[in-house]
Amino acid sequence: MSPRPTLRDVATHAGVSLGTASKALNKSGTLRSETRNKVLASARALGFRPNDLAQALHRGQSYTVGLISNDSFGRFTMPIMEGLEDVLHEAGIALFMCNATDDPEREKRHIDQLLGKRVDGLVFTGRRADRRPAPGLNLGGLPTIYVFSQSDEPGSVCLLPDDAGGARLATEHLLALGRGRIAHVTGPQDFEAVRLRHEGYRQALTGADRAVDPDLVLYGDWSEHWGREALHRLCALAQPPDAIVAGNDQIGRGLLEAMRERGLVAPDDIAVIGFDNWSVMAEAARPPLSSIDMNLRALGEEAGRRLRRMMAGEEIASTARLPCSLVVRASTDPTA
Amino acid sequence: MSPRPTLRDVATHAGVSLGTASKALNKSGTLRSETRNKVLASARALGFRPNDLAQALHRGQSYTVGLISNDSFGRFTMPIMEGLEDVLHEAGIALFMCNATDDPEREKRHIDQLLGKRVDGLVFTGRRADRRPAPGLNLGGLPTIYVFSQSDEPGSVCLLPDDAGGARLATEHLLALGRGRIAHVTGPQDFEAVRLRHEGYRQALTGADRAVDPDLVLYGDWSEHWGREALHRLCALAQPPDAIVAGNDQIGRGLLEAMRERGLVAPDDIAVIGFDNWSVMAEAARPPLSSIDMNLRALGEEAGRRLRRMMAGEEIASTARLPCSLVVRASTDPTA
């Protein structure tokens, strides 16, 4: 690294004192505009860039937040990160991401590094039921927030999409389409999101005075394969469904594919809606798959706002869920 | 932020001097093991963690590398990041990622922040033909490497997958299967990767004394939709192909889907191979799609090694390409 110029270099170059140079660059104190410009010119000439490390050391604040992701594909983390970044940037805070890939060892290492770098806040992200800082690591009151993720520590601040609300939205959409037998094909029951989405599905049906038919609720894994298999099972029923809420877009897409092969048409024979609004999947499906968007970017933004408030010393209510939205495509509405 | 204990606090707590505490914690100098242990105990008791900012300020090295990603989905960046991280960690270097999402403004901001934090190295990643540090930003000799990405600056260090070699591998695989009419359905021609992969395809054919039939080379976009359309076009030829090299897995999957609908069987009627080995896509295809893996994690590791050498002052040859590997699935080999 070619030695970067220091503030002292700038001062010398401009023929002023260190303090003066500092004032000029920080617009603090009162300076003759002549001196100010002289300093600024020198700074530019030398390619000066203040050393954040020194600044942070001085003020005891790094203006930096660390993001630890356990979502190894980045599919969920990226939009969250963008939202976070936008909001933090407004406050002059930098966001750095570390990838933990669900490896506790790695995660511990990262937390350690971030603490050493004296970050002013910490964000954890990535689905994981029982998230919590690696044991033994004392975060010492560092503002911490879990986004799209949860901690089992009492009092921790978590921000999640409203899974139940999303599923309700999906189911109500199908009800509004006049569907009477609505199935739910979803992922593994040990995911909280699966249970919540089922609850939303149930609420919507109950709200419309309809009972939940247990034959129409199928748990499996998150794959397209499972979606295909589930469709065949549903079709084997005495009374097959006329609509399906899928637990995610991959399952939804599997359902649609199996339908095509059986000569069934969506939405005429069965309307299908997914969850996640993963565009690569949803848009490539035939017909394109309606879905529930978790508004992850907005989730990130809200996380950033809360974190800022926490950094300012405010106490924050422990957990919140943000609304999902409905994205209609041809699998439920041919005119979409 | 509850004030973290400083080294001085530890020293006081242990009843020794500042210098002694430092020696104890850094295993430097010679200390009585008794004092050493006393200090370590105090450090643990107080939850002491050295302030990297101060350390970095002192030694003029931050032991930190910044990664700037332009891959907004993280699909390519994540594995690269893992590889990088592993190698850098061995050298006690932390890796922080910033997301630029192909927004030059954002990117500039991030470079700025990273320079301010005095990172010891910089990595750019994410497909983009004409990458280069945002104009006017003087990196001042900071070790910089482009992975899965390129800079047009002369002498810049770039590390890429061997796209041509990958396509050659794919084509040779099909040739080895005894296929005679091999098509190439790929993405937009203005991608360098598209041109290189085509070149690899050509080389393999030429190497087997076969001519390239222009009718069998189709350019489109990277979507499944294009794959489906391309298959129909190929089937309309007087002499349809008996094998296809797809430019990526999405196109490959589109080809397979359209085949199913026409009642064609892979690999019997047409063998299909993709590129990227994006497991979500490749494994969900029917039959599962053979593909070319770009070994992104290895790419990241090699980038880390090169960066370390650069940080040590070594000069590095400007550009290198790392081999891809063949992943055989049922779309070319039913026994796979």
Added chain:
DNA sequence: CTGAAAGCGCTAACAA
């Protein structure tokens, strides 16, 4: 309006 000096937390050279 500008300069000098202290100190953020740490390491390393030098004294004791």
Added chain:
DNA sequence: TTGTTAGCGCTTTCAG
């Protein structure tokens, strides 16, 4: 073997 001190680059009083 341990203590003292200077200084990394910056900001911020307090003098001049």
